[in-house]
Amino acid sequence: MDDLSQRKLQILQAIISDFIGSAEPVGSRTLSRKYDMGISPATIRNEMSDLEEMGFLTHPHTSAGRVPSDKAYRLYVNDLMPDYELDEKEKEIIDQKLNRSVVELDKTMEHAATLLSELTSLTAFAMTPAQTEAKLHYVNILPVDENTAVLMLVAESGKVSNTAVRLKHPCTPQQLEFLSKVMTHNYKGKCLNDILTMDLVKGLENDVEAMAMYQKDIQPSFLTTLESMLDTELYMDGLANIFDIPEYNDLTRAREFLDLLKRREHLSDVLLHRDTGTVITIGDENSDEALQDCSLITATYHVNGKLVGRLGVIGPTRMKYDKVKSIIEYMTDNISHAFRLAEGEGEQEDE
Amino acid sequence: MDDLSQRKLQILQAIISDFIGSAEPVGSRTLSRKYDMGISPATIRNEMSDLEEMGFLTHPHTSAGRVPSDKAYRLYVNDLMPDYELDEKEKEIIDQKLNRSVVELDKTMEHAATLLSELTSLTAFAMTPAQTEAKLHYVNILPVDENTAVLMLVAESGKVSNTAVRLKHPCTPQQLEFLSKVMTHNYKGKCLNDILTMDLVKGLENDVEAMAMYQKDIQPSFLTTLESMLDTELYMDGLANIFDIPEYNDLTRAREFLDLLKRREHLSDVLLHRDTGTVITIGDENSDEALQDCSLITATYHVNGKLVGRLGVIGPTRMKYDKVKSIIEYMTDNISHAFRLAEGEGEQEDE
DNA sequence: GTTAGCACTCATTGAGCTTGAGTGCTAACC
């Protein structure tokens, strides 16, 4: 049904490229002058008229040039868009900046968000994997002073999370160490998720005092710490970049955009429900109403083959899909690679 | 020289109050209508004219009302400003929201920034103390897998900092534990700052293998972790609040403001150099050029009597100095109080 | 099928006008 002649495609492509670059509606004259396709403006106008009827172009007002519709961007992304090759310099920057802190996923992703926003001049976000399948490696409870301790959980992935705990009853280091050992023994190798629902620690039944201390002081912190380990972390950067985008050159729109991004849990939620791999959603393709004049590009990375995190940008529908997509994919490949090696086990390639 | 008659003071106060509320230049008529001071607009005009000559008022343009100058705000803050009493409800909110996480200073301050921005509708920041005097409590190196470990430092204050470390040479848990013990033995009770400049660990001289491992794998991370512990942390919230402030109802100004706040190290630096106690700097009193049409209010809190952190807001010179000041001071008092108890002198705590 | 020509549309810009809030000055008043 979208049976577009070669010429129509060519014109559409030209309009899209031009508009992505300039943010100005594209007129028939400009087009015929800029792109030498041996066709007069009048002819272009006829073709444009057809394209508009087919839903690929719109008109801000009668006497303005044409603007690509979401549908046009979709066609562009699917079929027309050239493969953007990052140049060596860009690759080098990414390699260098990402590999700076490749031991801790959280830090890497924080850097990734910053880097991505710099490279694309858009708002970028990076999300760490949901740790639903993460297994606890061990529990440590460290004395600080007689009323305070630090509860520390280490996952098998190496992720660490700690919370300070106020002890209502003073406690000896030995007691705390004993408790750490019991807890580690009970929970080692178990999924964080499962631990949340187990309610008692075996091995304490006989020790009334330790039991009481555990239940009153430790358990509540333990549960919140577990939860904080399970949670995905969402890093964002480049919020101020929208000020450079003509589409948002207006206080209320800029404000709306920033308000949207302030609702982090909501955004996390949206992101978590996207498919694996590279996903581009354009304008009204976003089911979320607040996002319907934005485009999102996300790609996933994996750590140890299993957990899946996301990296992406959000911006106006008029964006450099080709370039942004390439950058994101190059970065996620880079991250996946780094954290596959990190695991150190031989593993089959899945890419 | 600033020998203002009672009537002039009264008029000035009225202008300032009015302008703080409305953000509109105040005219003589409005004034005489709103505040019944038994004086005609013409008389007020004469007084205003005097006040302008003395530098307390300015004129955006000939036919506009008067606007208070920075000098006027200074006078207001020093002498005219009423004491603002928080009502019980506000106090309750603060007590409640701040005491939620009173064990870890970092979390408390993060909440404080959010809360303060909500209460004042301005941009708020909260800074944790510089830990220059902090002493190391102990070092822990925990095995994750044979190539990875977590290096964990605990300060006497209970502050924890950890970094994942990639081990170039596989290492047994015993080796790591040994190293932890040696390091703890060497550094326990020492200032973080001093440790940074000590370069070798005693007790490893005879163990060539451990020594090599330490130097290659652990030491670099150890130093960066120490540094990250020393650093103050700056939390900010309410950036988007500027959109509600008429002064910033203009894209370039809003943008400048956000750009200013993006330079976090710079801001940290400015904040660190402020005096202890409550400090209000108004407009051109700020030595930093970028801040010269803002006002800053900061107050300090202390932890264990020594370390000093800051809480404050940044906003237009037209702000509710009385209210904001009271809120900040109430909050810092609250925090100081909470973290004095935390030290463990009197362990009475209400919940 | 393509193109030139022409009438038409409409956002944008800027000039000119009006309005109204506000001042400064002066002369009269208490």
Add this chain to the structure above:
DNA sequence: GGTTAGCACTCAAGCTCAATGAGTGCTAAC
């Protein structure tokens, strides 16, 4: 002498109106 009424003056803001120009759609000729 301090206070006030009156009046001329200023100037930002908002409005209308015409000019401009980028762009379209249609038609007729190539």
